[in-house]
Structures are given as structure tokens and as C-alpha cells.
Amino acid sequence: MNVVEFIREKKEHFQQNNAKFIAQLEPKFRDLSDKLNHKITNTLNNPWFSRFNPFEDEQNEEKPLIQTAEVKKMYANLEKKIGEETYLGEWFIIDQSCIDQFAQVTGDKQWIHTDPERAKKESPFRTTIAHGFLTLALIPTLTETVDPEKNPYPEAKMIMNYGLNQVRFPVPVKSGLRVRARTRLIGLVPMKRSIEVVNEISIEIENSSKPACVAETVLRLYF
CATH class of the missing domain: 3.10.129.10 (Hotdog Thioesterase)
Known part of the structure; x- marks a missing residue:
């Protein structure tokens, strides 16, 4: 095996492993994102938070x-x-x-x-x-x-x-x-x-x- 073939083989091997790694991580990140969005939504809908919303004045200024x-x-x-x-x-x-x-x-x-x-x-x-x-x-x-x-x-x-x-x-x-x-x-x-x-x-x-x-x-x- 010459140097060029060796490099090509290693490159293909790396790409395959990288694809597998990404495929394994994507579901975890997706699940984490869903949980985070859910918590943020619950927080914003919380009556206590909405009462003391720090952005209320800015919203009122716009409207x-x-x-x-x-x-x-x-x-x-x-x-x-x-x-x-x-x-x-x-x-x-x-x-x-x-x-x-x-x-x-x-x-x-x-x-x-x-x-x-x-x-x-x-x-x-x-x-x-x-x-x-x-x-x-x-x-x-x-x-x-x-x-x-x-x-x-x-x-x-x-x-x-x-x-x-x-x-x-x-x-x-x-x-x-x-x-x-x-x-x-x-x-x-x-x-x-x-x-x-x-x-x-x-x-x-x-x-x-x-x-x-x-x-x-x-x-x-x-x-």
C-alpha cells in the first residue's frame, strides 16, 4: 500500500466514524433541546413570572x-x-x-x-x-x-x-x-x-x- 492509498483509507475510515458519532449525538441533543424549550415555555407561562416580567416596560413602549x-x-x-x-x-x-x-x-x-x-x-x-x-x-x-x-x-x-x-x-x-x-x-x-x-x-x-x-x-x- 502506497502513501496515497493509506491516506485515502484513513480518510474514509474517519468519515465513517464521524457519521456514526453524529448519528449517536443527534437524538441526545434533540431530546435536550425539547426539554429546554418545554421548561422555558412553562417558566414564561408561570403567573408569578408574567407578573414580574422584566421586559414588560419595553413591550408597553412598543404598544x-x-x-x-x-x-x-x-x-x-x-x-x-x-x-x-x-x-x-x-x-x-x-x-x-x-x-x-x-x-x-x-x-x-x-x-x-x-x-x-x-x-x-x-x-x-x-x-x-x-x-x-x-x-x-x-x-x-x-x-x-x-x-x-x-x-x-x-x-x-x-x-x-x-x-x-x-x-x-x-x-x-x-x-x-x-x-x-x-x-x-x-x-x-x-x-x-x-x-x-x-x-x-x-x-x-x-x-x-x-x-x-x-x-x-x-x-x-x-x-
């Missing part, structure tokens, strides 16, 4: 549904205001103390924010400026949504900050200037146990034609 009369009434009232300005806040001074406290908490202590003397000489603004994120962080205060006595959604048991769609900082706020917030309702999404509210918040600077910040905020109102 928004208002269930209670209270939520329906609130949604109907808000829907009438879409596109309208719903709030105009009071003026708020962003002074150096406010800027310094934010710098201390966040660790952003760049001289353009924290060194008035250097900023006066080297900054194009000739003074220190507030952090963009400080302006953004002031939105709850400027819109008074954290004031329990001026709650814009008193019917809701709880209000949660769900996030932001987009944020822009057209111009910086110089230290010592006053700012205020304007709120415009731009979107609503009915959920199973809540209403998602999208507001456009504009942070105005006193005596400036451009805003310091424009952000779309997303709130969840729970009932």
Missing part, C-alpha cells in the same frame, strides 16, 4: 396603552397644550459662588470658569463663564419642577427624569448674569402606567438674543 380614567384625563388635558408655551420662570443669578460650587462637585476647575483674574486678561469673554452642564443642571430649579408647592403635574404620584433627546449651548453664561427658563410642550407618549412628556426647555440670558441652553427633556409621570 402604548392608557388604562385608567385618571391617566386618560391627564393625557387629554396635556394633549391640548402640545406646541404651546407652558411655563416662564423667574430670573436666577448665576454668580461666581454658584460656578465654583459646581466646579468643586464635578472636578471641572478650568480657569475659564474659576479664575476671574486670569479670565479678565486672557478670556475672550473678559470674565469667567458658567459650565454648560451647570446651565443644564439648573433646569429643575429654573422650571420649578422640584418645588412641591408649584408642581406642574399635581395629579401624578411621582415624576421621574427619563433623559434628554438633545442639548445645545448656543452661548455661554457670564458670571453674574441672570437666566430664566421657558418651557414648551412638544410631545406626549401614553404608557401603561404613566405618560411620557417631552418638553423643549430654553434657558434665556437677560438682555441676550441667544439662549444659553436649549434642551429636550423627557419626563415620566406615574399615577
Whole structure:
């Protein structure tokens, strides 16, 4: 037997054994798969699991549904205001103390924010400026949504900050200037146990034609 024939014979032998091995394993894997599918199905159908389904919120988001009369009434009232300005806040001074406290908490202590003397000489603004994120962080205060006595959604048991769609900082706020917030309702999404509210918040600077910040905020109102 030459080398070529030997290799061919071994190859055929290996293929035959491999086929037998696969044939023996297939029924075992098939049986294991059937058992696994059966257990998963039973688990998903279990009343306890369905009650605490971790994917429930995602499913509800795909198929928004208002269930209670209270939520329906609130949604109907808000829907009438879409596109309208719903709030105009009071003026708020962003002074150096406010800027310094934010710098201390966040660790952003760049001289353009924290060194008035250097900023006066080297900054194009000739003074220190507030952090963009400080302006953004002031939105709850400027819109008074954290004031329990001026709650814009008193019917809701709880209000949660769900996030932001987009944020822009057209111009910086110089230290010592006053700012205020304007709120415009731009979107609503009915959920199973809540209403998602999208507001456009504009942070105005006193005596400036451009805003310091424009952000779309997303709130969840729970009932």
C-alpha cells in the first residue's frame, strides 16, 4: 500500500466514524433541546413570572396603552397644550459662588470658569463663564419642577427624569448674569402606567438674543 492509498483509507475510515458519532449525538441533543424549550415555555407561562416580567416596560413602549380614567384625563388635558408655551420662570443669578460650587462637585476647575483674574486678561469673554452642564443642571430649579408647592403635574404620584433627546449651548453664561427658563410642550407618549412628556426647555440670558441652553427633556409621570 502506497502513501496515497493509506491516506485515502484513513480518510474514509474517519468519515465513517464521524457519521456514526453524529448519528449517536443527534437524538441526545434533540431530546435536550425539547426539554429546554418545554421548561422555558412553562417558566414564561408561570403567573408569578408574567407578573414580574422584566421586559414588560419595553413591550408597553412598543404598544402604548392608557388604562385608567385618571391617566386618560391627564393625557387629554396635556394633549391640548402640545406646541404651546407652558411655563416662564423667574430670573436666577448665576454668580461666581454658584460656578465654583459646581466646579468643586464635578472636578471641572478650568480657569475659564474659576479664575476671574486670569479670565479678565486672557478670556475672550473678559470674565469667567458658567459650565454648560451647570446651565443644564439648573433646569429643575429654573422650571420649578422640584418645588412641591408649584408642581406642574399635581395629579401624578411621582415624576421621574427619563433623559434628554438633545442639548445645545448656543452661548455661554457670564458670571453674574441672570437666566430664566421657558418651557414648551412638544410631545406626549401614553404608557401603561404613566405618560411620557417631552418638553423643549430654553434657558434665556437677560438682555441676550441667544439662549444659553436649549434642551429636550423627557419626563415620566406615574399615577
